[in-house]
Amino acid sequence: MVSIVEELKGKWAELDARLEAITAEALILEGQKAAILTVMEIFDPSATSKLSQQPKRRDRSTPGRRVTDLLRGRDVRRGVLELLRDAEEPILAGDLSKQFAEREGFETEIAVIGPNLAGRFSGLLDRMEQVGLVRSSEAPDGRRRLWEIAR
Numbered sequence: 001m002v003s004i005v006e007e008l009k010g011k012w013a014e015l016d017a018r019l020e021a022i023t024a025e026a027l028i029l030e031g032q033k034a035a036i037l038t039v040m041e042i043f044d045p046s047a048t049s050k051l052s053q054q055p056k057r058r059d060r061s062t063p064g065r066r067v068t069d070l071l072r073g074r075d076v077r078r079g080v081l082e083l084l085r086d087a088e089e090p091i092l093a094g095d096l097s098k099q100f101a102e103r104e105g106f107e108t109e110i111a112v113i114g115p116n117l118a119g120r121f122s123g124l125l126d127r128m129e130q131v132g133l134v135r136s137s138e139a140p141d142g143r144r145r146l147w148e149i150a151r
Contacts, residue, residue: 063116070106070113071120079103080124081133081149090137090146093125094118 040047083099084091091099097117101107110117125147128134136145 063113066109067113067116067120070104070109070117074104076100076121076124077128080121080128084134084147084149087148090148092139092144092146093122094144096125096147097121 079100080096083096083103094114097120098107098110098114100121101110101117125134125136129136129150132150134147135150136147138144139146
């Protein structure tokens with residue numbers, strides 16, 4: 001049994017190394033493509049417009065890292081409290097995160113990072129509940145919680 005596990009560990013390490021090599025090669029190829037386009041633009045500026053380029057993603061990071069990047073430097077706790085204060089009734093963490101994204105100007109990102117942002121807000125709300133800033137009640141579906149300011 002141990003030999004099987006050792007073989008699988010070896011295979012995993014082999015695949016990991018191969019994937020790393022492929023990723024490194026892809027980065028090199030992307031750099032070469034960019035260099036070729038630069039040279040082509042020098043000789044014929046209209047030549048690059050004829051090439052069909054696939055649109056690149058603005059950010060190649062994971063949604064979780066993207067959430068971190070978007071929230072960095074923002075007073076999220078204060079924003080959550082303001083949104084809860086302005087809400088007419090208790091609100092779900094997911095809806096709260098969408099409202100926060102709209103207010104902060106990154107609502108276009110919500111399709112990609114929505115679940116990660118809602119999870120981050122859920123954790124923040126849990127911590128805020130522990131210190132007595134907010135309180136929660138069960139949502140009608142029984143799985144989620146509705147949040148409001150503890151008054």
